[in-house]
Amino acid sequence: MGTAIRGLSRCCAPRRRWTLALFLGPVLAGLLGTLLPAFGWLPALGGAALSLDPWRGLLEAPGLARAVALTVLTGLAATLISFLLAMGFCAAAQGMRAFRWAQAMLAPVLATPHAALAIGFAFLIAPSGWVARWISPWATGWERPPDVATVRDEAGLALVLGLVLKEAPYLLLMAVAALGQVPAAQALRVARGLGYGPVMAWLKVVLPMIYPQLRLPLRAVLAFSLSVVDVAVVLGLGQPPTLAVLVLRWLSDRDLALWFPAAAGSVLLLVLVLAALALLSALEGVAAWLGRRWVEKGARGGDAVLLRGAAPALFGLALLASALAMAGLLLWSFAGPWRFPETLPAALTSATWQRQVQAITDPARTTLAVAVLATLIALALVLACLEAESRHGLRPGRRVMAILWLPLLVPQLAFLFGWQVLLVRLGLDGTLVAVVWAHLLFVLPYVFLSLADPWRAMDPRQARAAAVLGAGPCRVFLAVKLPLMLRPVLVAAAVGIAVSAGLYLPTLFAGAGRVATLTTEAVTLAGGADRRILGAYATLQAALPLLAYALAAAIPALLHRNRRGMRAA
Amino acid sequence: MRLRDTSEAVARVVAEKAAGRASGGSVDLIWINGPNFLAMKEQGLLFGPVLDRLPNARFVDREGKPATVVDFTVPVEGLAVPWRMAQVVFIHDAARVPNPLRSMAALAEWARAHPGRTTHPNIRNFLGVTFLKQALYELAPDRGALLRPATESMLRPAAEALWAWYDRLRPHLWRGGRHFPESGPAQRPLMLDGELDIFISFNPAEAAVAIANGQLPETARTFVLEGGTIGNASFLAIPFNAAHVAAAMATADFLLSAEAQARAQDPRVLGSPTVLDLAALPPEDRARFAALPASPAMLTGAALGRPLEEPHPSWMTRITAEWERRYGG
Numbered sequence: 001m002g003t004a005i006r007g008l009s010r011c012c013a014p015r016r017r018w019t020l021a022l023f024l025g026p027v028l029a030g031l032l033g034t035l036l037p038a039f040g041w042l043p044a045l046g047g048a049a050l051s052l053d054p055w056r057g058l059l060e061a062p063g064l065a066r067a068v069a070l071t072v073l074t075g076l077a078a079t080l081i082s083f084l085l086a087m088g089f090c091a092a093a094q095g096m097r098a099f100r101w102a103q104a105m106l107a108p109v110l111a112t113p114h115a116a117l118a119i120g121f122a123f124l125i126a127p128s129g130w131v132a133r134w135i136s137p138w139a140t141g142w143e144r145p146p147d148v149a150t151v152r153d154e155a156g157l158a159l160v161l162g163l164v165l166k167e168a169p170y171l172l173l174m175a176v177a178a179l180g181q182v183p184a185a186q187a188l189r190v191a192r193g194l195g196y197g198p199v200m201a202w203l204k205v206v207l208p209m210i211y212p213q214l215r216l217p218l219r220a221v222l223a224f225s226l227s228v229v230d231v232a233v234v235l236g237l238g239q240p241p242t243l244a245v246l247v248l249r250w251l252s253d254r255d256l257a258l259w260f261p262a263a264a265g266s267v268l269l270l271v272l273v274l275a276a277l278a279l280l281s282a283l284e285g286v287a288a289w290l291g292r293r294w295v296e297k298g299a300r301g302g303d304a305v306l307l308r309g310a311a312p313a314l315f316g317l318a319l320l321a322s323a324l325a326m327a328g329l330l331l332w333s334f335a336g337p338w339r340f341p342e343t344l345p346a347a348l349t350s351a352t353w354q355r356q357v358q359a360i361t362d363p364a365r366t367t368l369a370v371a372v373l374a375t376l377i378a379l380a381l382v383l384a385c386l387e388a389e390s391r392h393g394l395r396p397g398r399r400v401m402a403i404l405w406l407p408l409l410v411p412q413l414a415f416l417f418g419w420q421v422l423l424v425r426l427g428l429d430g431t432l433v434a435v436v437w438a439h440l441l442f443v444l445p446y447v448f449l450s451l452a453d454p455w456r457a458m459d460p461r462q463a464r465a466a467a468v469l470g471a472g473p474c475r476v477f478l479a480v481k482l483p484l485m486l487r488p489v490l491v492a493a494a495v496g497i498a499v500s501a502g503l504y505l506p507t508l509f510a511g512a513g514r515v516a517t518l519t520t521e522a523v524t525l526a527g528g529a530d531r532r533i534l535g536a537y538a539t540l541q542a543a544l545p546l547l548a549y550a551l552a553a554a555i556p557a558l559l560h561r562n563r564r565g566m567r568a569a
Numbered sequence: 570m571r572l573r574d575t576s577e578a579v580a581r582v583v584a585e586k587a588a589g590r591a592s593g594g595s596v597d598l599i600w601i602n603g604p605n606f607l608a609m610k611e612q613g614l615l616f617g618p619v620l621d622r623l624p625n626a627r628f629v630d631r632e633g634k635p636a637t638v639v640d641f642t643v644p645v646e647g648l649a650v651p652w653r654m655a656q657v658v659f660i661h662d663a664a665r666v667p668n669p670l671r672s673m674a675a676l677a678e679w680a681r682a683h684p685g686r687t688t689h690p691n692i693r694n695f696l697g698v699t700f701l702k703q704a705l706y707e708l709a710p711d712r713g714a715l716l717r718p719a720t721e722s723m724l725r726p727a728a729e730a731l732w733a734w735y736d737r738l739r740p741h742l743w744r745g746g747r748h749f750p751e752s753g754p755a756q757r758p759l760m761l762d763g764e765l766d767i768f769i770s771f772n773p774a775e776a777a778v779a780i781a782n783g784q785l786p787e788t789a790r791t792f793v794l795e796g797g798t799i800g801n802a803s804f805l806a807i808p809f810n811a812a813h814v815a816a817a818m819a820t821a822d823f824l825l826s827a828e829a830q831a832r833a834q835d836p837r838v839l840g841s842p843t844v845l846d847l848a849a850l851p852p853e854d855r856a857r858f859a860a861l862p863a864s865p866a867m868l869t870g871a872a873l874g875r876p877l878e879e880p881h882p883s884w885m886t887r888i889t890a891e892w893e894r895r896y897g898g
Contacts, residue, residue, distance in 0.1 A: 044584075044587040044588050044589070045587050046587075062893045062894065062897050063893075063897055127762075127764065128758075128762035128763075128764065143763070144762075144763035144764065145762050145763060145764050147684075147685035147743060147744060147745075147764070149744055149748055152748060154747070154748075237748065238691055238748070238749070238751050239691060239693075239748065239749070239897060240897075249693075251580075252576065252577040252580060253576055253580060255608075256580060256583045256584065256587065336783075337783055339761065339762070339763070339786075340762045340763050424584065424585075424588050424590075425588065429595075430595055512581070512595065513577060513581070514595060527751050527752055527754075527755060528750060528751055528752050528754050528755020528756070528757070528758065529754060530757075530758070530782070530783075530784050531758055532783075
C-alpha cells in the first residue's frame with residue numbers, strides 16, 4: 001500500500017493528465033463515433049460516403065416531432081420544478097426544524113437509484129396503485145381501477161414528477177453544500193435587520209451568493225432530464241416515447257440500417273441539450289439583470305406567508321412520495337395475493353424472494369462487483385489528484401472542472417453509441433472491464449465532488465505537525481490524512497457505489513446487453529412482469545446503495561467511538 | 570443474457586458480421602421466428618442446416634405440425650430447430666365474462682358494450698400485430714392471399730375490411746385505444762387488477778401457468794375463435810459465428826428430448842405445447858405426456874383446433890406500417 005501510494009504520488013501532474021485521458025478518451029471518441037454515422041459514415045455497415053440520408057431517415061420517422069416536443073417539455077419542466085422546489089424550500093424553511101428533517105431524508109433518497117424510485121412511484125400512482133387503493137372503494141366507488149393513464153400519460157406528467165423526486169433533493173443537497181461555504185446566516189441577519197422579510201432576504205442576499213455553485217449541478221440536472229432513458233421507460237409513454245428512448249429502440253432493432261437515423265437522433269439529442277443549456281444561460285442573464293434591478297429598488301416586505309407554508313409542504317410531499325414508493329416496492333416483494341382495491345396484501349410471504357433467489361443472485365453480484373471496482377479505482381485516482389494538489393499547491397482550473405463534468409453534461413446516448421462501436425473493435429464489448437470503465441466516467445466526477453471540499457478544508461497544521469515530527473509525505477498521507485478523512489472518504493465511496501448501482505445506459509452499452517445488473521434487469525422487468533418480482537429486483541437495487549451509506553455512517557462511528565474530536569459535527 | 574427482444578440478438582450478430590467477427594461471436598443460440606428468422610436466413614447469418622444432425626429431431630411432427638418446417642410461409646430448411654408450438658388464444662376472466670366470444674367481430678361488439686375492458690399489445694410487439702393478423706383471417710375476402718406476398722391489389726380489400734373493423738373497436742379499447750400494453754405479459758397484471766377482462770395470448774397454457782403463479786385470477790379461462798386461430802412454432806437457431814456450436818447443438822437437442830418437451834408442456838412449468846409427434850414416441854416417453862396434469866384454464870388438442878398458418882411476413886410489415894401511419898403519429 002505504502003509503495004503504491006508513493007508511486008501514485010511521485011509524478012502527480014502527469015497522473016492527472018492520465019486520469020483525464022482515461023476519462024476524456026471514451027467521451028470524445030464516442031462523440032466522434034456517433035457523429036460520423038449520423039452523416040452516413042460507418043464502413044462496417046456499408047456507409048462509405050458522407051451523406052444526409054440518416055437525417056432524412058430521422059425526420060421521416062413517424063412520431064419524431066411529438067417525441068422531440070415531449071423530450072423538451074418534460075426535460076425543461078422537470079428541471080424548472082426541481083429548481084423552484086429546492087430553492088423555495090431553502091428560502092422558506094431556513095432555520096426551521098423542517099430543514100434539518102429534510103436534510104436527514106436526503107441521503108436515502110439520493111442513494112436510491114432512479115429506476116427503483118421510478119418503479120416504486122409507478123406502483124404508487126398507477127390507476128391500480130397504492131393511492132387509488134387507499135381511497136377505494138369507500139371514497140371513490142371504484143371496485144375496479146379507473147381507466148385513466150396516471151402513469152405513461154400523454155403529457156409526460158408522471159415522467160416529470162418521477163424526475164423531480166430525485167432531482168429536487170439533489171439540488172437541495174448542492175444548495176446545502178454551497179450554503180456551508182458562504183456566510184449565509186450573517187448576511188441574512190444583516191438583511192433582516194435592514195427590514196427585509198425572511199424569504200425576500202434569502203432571495204436577495206443568499207441566493208446570489210450560492211447560485212454560482214449551483215450552475216453546474218443545475219446543468220447536469222437539465223442534461224440528465226432531457227436524455228434520461230430508464231425513468232422514461234418506466235414512467236413515460238411508449239408511443240411516442242421520448243427521443244432518447246426512440247433512439248435506443250432503433251439501436252436494438254434487427255434492421256441495422258436504423259443505426260444511421262439512430263446516430264442522427266443521438267446527435268439531435270446532443271443539439272437539444274446544448275440548446276437547452278444555452279437557453280438556461282440566457283435565462284440566467286435575464287434573471288441576473290432583473291434581479292439586480294429588483295435588489296437595487298430595495299423594496300421591503302417578503303414575509304411570503306404562502307410560500308413559507310407551501311414550499312416545505314410540497315417538498316415534504318415529494319420526500320413522502322419517495323418513502324412510500326420504496327415502502328411499496330418492499331411490500332410488493334413480500335406480498336401474497338394482493339388484488340385491487342385491497343389496501344394491504346392479504347398475506348405476507350417470502351415466496352417471491354425464494355423463487356427469485358437464484359435468478360437475482362447473479363445480477364446482484366455483478367452490480368456489487370462493478371460498483372466496488374469502479375468506486376475503488378475512482379477513489380484511488382481522486383485521492384492521488386487531491387494529494388498531488390496539496391503537495392504541489394496545484395488547484396484545478398475551470399477547464400479541468402468542466403472536463404470532470406463533461407460525462408454528466410453530454411447526453412449519455414450521444415457518446416455511448418459511438419463508444420460501443422469502438423469497444424467492439426477493441427474486443428472489449430460485453431466485458432466487465434468495459435462496464436467498469438463506463439461506470440468510472442460517472443462515478444469519478446461524483447467521488448471527486450464529494451471528496452474535494454472536505455479534503456481541501458482539512459486543517460493543514462496537522463499534516464505539518466506530523467512532518468515536523470519526521471514523517472515523510474507518504475506516512476503523513478497514510479497515518480494522518482486518511483484517518484482524519486475517513487468519514488468523507490467513506491461517504492465518497494458510498495456516493496460512488498450509489499451512482500454505479502443506478503447506471504442503466506452505460507451498463508447496457510458497454511455490457512453489450514450481456515452484463516446484467518439489478519438496474520438493467522429491473523428496467524427490463526418494468527415492461528410488465530409480475531409486480532412482486534419487479535418489487536424484489538427494485539428493492540435489492542435500492543438496498544445496495546443504502547447499505548453502502550449505512551456502512552459509511554457506521555464505520556467511523558464505530559472506529560471513533562472514543563474519539564470525541566472525530567465525531568460528526 | 571437477458572434481451573428485451575429477439576431482434577436485439579439478431580442486431581448483435583449483424584453488427585458482429587459488419588465488424589468482421591466471423592468466429593467467437595457473442596451469441597450461441599437464438600430463440601427466433603418470423604421476420605427475425607427470415608432476416609437472418611436471407612443474410613446468411615445462420616449456421617447449418619442443423620436440424621437433422623440432432624438425434625432427437627426424428628420425432629418432430631413435421632406432417633401434423635407443418636409450422637415446424639415452414640415458418641411464416643418461409644421454408645426453414647433445417648436452419649432452425651423447432652422447440653415449442655404456439656397458438657393464439659384469448660384469456661378471459663370468467664367471473665366477468667362468463668361466455669367466451671367466438672369471433673373478432675363479436676369482440677368488437679362486446680367491447681362496445683364493455684368499454685375499456687380489452688386491449689391488444691403494442692403493434693411494435695409481435696403479439697400486437699398478431700392480433701391484427703388474426704382479425705385479417707376473419708375479415709379478408711380471400712384468406713388464401715394471406716399466404717402469398719402482399720401485393721397492392723390483394724392488400725387493398727383486406728386492409729379496408731380490417732381498418733373498418735378496427736375503427737369500430739379501437740375507441741372502446743383500454744385507455745380509449747390510445748395507449749397499449751408494451752407486451753403480452755404486461756396484460757396479466759392488468760387483468761389481475763381488474764382493468765382488463767379479455768386479452769390475447771400466444772400460449773394456450775398461459776392462463777393455467779399464470780393462475781398457478783398468482784399472476785392471474787383463479788377465474789381466468791381460455792377460448793379460441795370459431796374460424797380457428799393462428800399458430801406457429803418457436804425455433805432455436807445458431808448464428809454463423811457462434812463461439813460454441815457443439816454446446817449450442819447439444820442444448821437444442823436436449824430441448825427436443827421427450828423429457829424436456831414433457832416438462833415444458835407441464836402447466837406447472839411453462840405449459841408450452843410440444844413439437845413432437847406423440848404417436849411416434851416410444852411408449853415410456855409417451856407416458857410422460859399422458860401423466861401431465863390437466864387444468865380447467867388450459868385448452869389442449871382438439872379444443873384448440875388445427876392452427877391457421879402464419880400469413881406471409883410481408884403482410885405483417887405492411888400492416889404494421891399502415892397502423893403506424895393511421896394511429897401512431
